[in-house]
Amino acid sequence: MDHDRRSFGELVAEGAAVPTDGWDFSWFEGRATEERPPWRYAESAARRLGGAHAALDIQTGGGEVLDFALGAAPRRPRLLAATEGWPPNVARATARLAPRGVVVVAAPEDAPLPFAAGTFDLVVSRHPVSPHWAEIARVLRPGGTYFAQHVGPGSCGELVEHFLGPRPEHRRDARRPDLERAAAEAAGLEVTDLRAQRLRMEFHDVAAVVHFLRKVIWMVPDFTAEAYADRLRAVHERIRADGSFVTHSTRHLFDARKPPARA
Template structure:
């Protein structure tokens, strides 16, 4: 950790780190995040071991799917993934092609470019919005949707530090009860739904800058220049009082498409 570095040096470092993909290893020693107890990636590997055809929606840079496929005892005969951000499409393609996985570039709100009933397993880790009818459409009867979603008011402490108090409808926009209702309205049976609130600590301002550049929907339009006074004040606060503490929320969906 670079606690002795100046504000300017730390901000420059956080602003220089590439943001492609969902590899968060750069944060080691700078930020910590408690992980959900269910171990999504390992559980996904177990599901993949039993699947014949699998789809990963909004795969990011493909890191989680790559890990899960590598841990699967018998990977599916066919795997595909979707991603909408061009730098991530390129990264995921390079990472997943050796595993025989096709990465399809598709917008977040576009229909899934696959036939009805094409997959017996659909995965997703942190989808922006789950499009339940499309998920149900591409699942075969008896197929499963297994995913970890971001929950309501996730990391709201850092959002409100920069943007001020947020309306309740914004903070509760990813309520798992509403998502469950959406899944059921699309014809899926929710077998299990678990939720947890998890502690995050930011140990220096470089970690905050990189986080806000990487997770762009937290503070839309974030730039160091626009938020320099708030960043400087937070840097000084961390120096005086220790890590900035926030909390992420996650929920795990296990849903099944009825046989008929």
């Protein structure tokens, strides 16, 4: 489809109508692109799952990433659980993951994890809203591992600032890897690997911008197409002139371990 020939109103209406549940981003194919980090999180998580006995996926979304990782894992853990806080995604993840033997538990993002201490030897997460380090450390067994890909500071900063204006420095730094490392260590974890990347993103039509901001709601928290019509039109005109709207995501890979129990 040649999105460039469609009117501003048609594209905005389309982006506003696409369902936002789950973390399947296949709708963006041909409309937006994002570089991927070199560590290939899902494939790496699959290898970790293959060596685990009891594993937990925190904030699983619709279960898409865990589903892929389990499909690629050489073997599955004997105990598999996942948490999710948004009710539509709980239902979606349950339907997707139950056939793989995963117990999906509804749990708010900022609440204590509903599991006994020392239950898991592996905890994974892709893009947690805010890691609950004390709880992650509590549910890990001694010697267990937390392996995750986090969203970094100032992610999509050019896009966010187009809609909201310059962001305060503390907002841009809230997800800084060094601050997250310090928080993980304060909870008793040993960070064994921490790598960061800045990655190019391009939006090729304004419908993709509308859908993205409706789906990733913390970027522009009060976003609606009606409220930001003028800013969206400016995006539309920039894409018409330049071919795309360019922004950058930030990601970091976290690998941390709970120290083994002392003899």
